[in-house]
Amino acid sequence: MKLVEAVLAGAEEAGADTKLIDLCSLSKKYCSACAVCYRTGECVHDDDFGKVYKQIMGSDGIVLGSPVYFGSVTAQMKTMIDRMSDPLHCQLLLGKRVASVSTAGSEGHREVEEYINRILVAMGATTSGAPGPIWRTRRGWKKRWRRPSTWAEPSSGRSRVGRPTPSRRRSTGG
Numbered sequence: 001m002k003l004v005e006a007v008l009a010g011a012e013e014a015g016a017d018t019k020l021i022d023l024c025s026l027s028k029k030y031c032s033a034c035a036v037c038y039r040t041g042e043c044v045h046d047d048d049f050g051k052v053y054k055q056i057m058g059s060d061g062i063v064l065g066s067p068v069y070f071g072s073v074t075a076q077m078k079t080m081i082d083r084m085s086d087p088l089h090c091q092l093l094l095g096k097r098v099a100s101v102s103t104a105g106s107e108g109h110r111e112v113e114e115y116i117n118r119i120l121v122a123m124g125a126t127t128s129g130a131p132g133p134i135w136r137t138r139r140g141w142k143k144r145w146r147r148p149s150t151w152a153e154p155s156s157g158r159s160r161v162g163r164p165t166p167s168r169r170r171s172t173g174g
């Protein structure tokens with residue numbers, strides 16, 4: 001949470017309006033694989049995720065953060081990702097800038113950041129950075145930077161696919 005707060009503080013300094021959402025404080029049901037969102041764009045579950053989803057869709061960008069739990073994201077983060085099949089299938093994050101951050105007891109933060117970024121890119125978003133590994137040494141904090149393979153090239157700035165049309169969504173109905 002502190003890492004996400006630090007990223008948001010940086011974004012605010014640069015002039016962004018930010019909102020911090022703690023997934024752990026929200027009630028979210030699991031995706032039930034009903035595929036209704038494929039046809040309608042709406043999830044059948046009426047819970048806190050609906051509000052989060054509206055905030056994501058109304059934003060210019062998002063930062064997702066997760067500690068490493070057994071080599072992966074937390075259950076809360078995975079539950080949210082699973083509820084985002086519609087943005088994945090229709091590339092609804094097109095035009096949004098996104099970043100991911102992760103903390104670990106020892107390792108796995110790189111994999112978690114890359115996993116989150118890969119999912120967000122698949123949803124149409126453009127990754128725009130992450131702090132990369134930050135290590136605590138005797139002399140203080142030390143940052144090591146490397147562009148993860150899933151990041152978009154800075155010059156690309158555009159998704160490889162077009163914005164879905166309403167007809168595409170209607171045509172997937174059963």
Ligand SMILES: Cc1cc2nc3c(=O)[nH]c(=O)nc-3n(C[C@H](O)[C@H](O)[C@H](O)COP(=O)(O)O)c2cc1C
Pocket residue numbers: 067068069070071072102103104105106107108
């Ligand atoms: C259920 C659980 C699983 C965890 N699994 C891992 C893991 O696989 N690898 C790892 O490096 N740290 C793991 N951790 C440690 C957390 O990633 C770590 O506590 C978290 O990033 C917060 O770090 P901090 O306490 O230094 O702020 C796990 C912690 C919990 C509670």
